[in-house]
Amino acid sequence: MTPQIHVRRLAATHGRRPGAALDRADRGEDLHAVRLATETAVALIDVDLDIHPGEILVVLGAPGSGKSSLLAVLHGDLAPERGSVAAETASGPVELRSATKRQRDRWAQEAAALVAGPVALTPKSTIAETVIAALARHGTPRSDRAPRATLELANAGLRDWGEIRIADLPPGLRPRVQLLVAALGGQPILLLDDPFDGVDAWRDPSMVGALRRLRERTGKSVVLTSRDPAEALRVGDRIAVLDNGRLVQAGTPRDLLLEPATPHVAAYLSELSPVSFLQAEDVMGPIAPDDVASSFAGLVQVGTPLTRVLPALARGDVVVADRGRLLGRIGTRELQAVLSPRG
Ligand SMILES: Nc1ncnc2c1ncn2[C@@H]1O[C@H](COP(=O)(O)OP(=O)(O)OP(=O)(O)O)[C@@H](O)[C@H]1O
The missing domain is CATH 3.90.1280.20 (CBS domain Like)
Structure with missing residues (x-):
């Protein structure tokens, strides 16, 4: 079962004076000024967002807008300062704000996998060896690893590439392998925070196709970060736009392009031709x-x-x-x- 996550009035901070920082942010103070005054960054404030089972949700925003912090909250690594992050899982309801360390670890192990930063690949290994090593890290029994790797490679459209070494991969296939490795865990929620070496991996239509097939096959919800509106519109079923820690709109590409909720969203997407998306x-x-x-x-x-x-x-x-x-x-x-x- 893929849990639906409900985020309500979420605030998250980095620093030692969260209360003072949030008080100032609530009074409408600029977040840079808040940070200077309190040495605490308000990364997210008053965020309301639902993450639906099986959707591809892109968290879109400029550098520093709070994307990584949101994924860290969803993974249970960054405790919400205020608000609620709740989900119904197979083993009962979870509230990440009040969860103990043990409950959050369990959440990360059973429900939500986070890949933060590029998936490391060993140049000397073949793709099959890479997948087998990743399966070993996920606890797949030794005797199951080779057959499972063959299946995963076939599912990812990489069947003929198993014996190719990472060092010899054409550049376009490297992100395909990184995506495959990132998604090998059994968790039904996959959080991807820049898992590729190149910034524009999703510009390749075969990457978008690979992600959609992965979602169809596994039913996983995928939440990924992006700074590039064109990329976000191409990949996401829905896009959540963050601006300075606030969620300014969450909607389909159509919603954002034809009914932008704020001038910020309209300006952010203004370079894009709706006809193309x-x-x-x-x-x-x-x-x-x-x-x-x-x-x-x-x-x-x-x-x-x-x-x-x-x-x-x-x-x-x-x-x-x-x-x-x-x-x-x-x-x-x-x-x-x-x-x-x-x-
Ligand atoms: N560990 C940290 N300590 C202090 N401040 C932090 C920390 N992590 C993030 N911040 C601050 O929190 C705010 C949100 O950062 P975050 O990394 O979530 O944004 P982002 O949208 O993911 O940025 P980027 O696109 O550059 O990865 C920024 O002001 C950032 O400087």
Whole structure:
């Protein structure tokens, strides 16, 4: 069972005077000034967020906005100063704020794995040896390791690469191996805080595909950090935007692009063209009950990227369908709403 995590009014700090720092932050003082006055960093304040089973959630924000601190809280390493971080697990309810060290260790062992920083790979080892060594660290019995490694490599689309040494890997495959190794633990929640050597690993569509397949196969919830809005929109089912320790919006790529909650979110995403990140159903408007597919210039299926809908739109309105059922229409009005979003 993948637990759903409920984060409510979470505040977390680094330093010895959390009370004084939070008092000042509550009064609206700038967090840099708070830190200077109290020698305590307010990393997160008043964060409300749910993490759903099986979702890919990207925590997006500038350096210092609180991303790593949030993952550390979710892993049980950084105790919340205030608020609540609660989950229902197979062995009962967990509240990380009041949990003992032993309960937090159990949470990390059974529920949430954190990979903070690049996954270390030994250049001389083959990929199969790398996976076997990682399985050993996770306590997989010796006799199971080789067959399990073969299975994991096949699942990750790396079956033919098992005997290749890490040093000989093409650069594009290195993050694929790092992702595979990062996800080998049995915990249903995977927290990824910059697990790759390169910053732009998710720009490779095969990486996004590998992560989605991993999620489908394992049902894990994946929470990962990013500073790059384009990367976040490409990878995340939902994106949680942090600004100076505050969660300013959590939503789908469509929510963020078409209905940014604050000027900060709008400005953060302003360089991105919504057309490049949305799918047909994100932008469709209502369809009349008596509309029939043959009266439209084209028909596209749910999940079709908007970039692939545009050629048909040049000829007229397009209908969006899901297995024969007509769901909505896209015409000039819908397109205009995408090209001039609110914010
Ligand atoms: N161990 C620490 N001691 C003191 N301050 C810290 C510590 N860790 C983080 N901070 C401060 O807490 C705030 C949030 O930091 P955090 O590392 O969570 O941000 P981030 O968004 O992950 O940044 P980055 O993108 O650079 O990794 C920052 O002001 C940071 O300086």
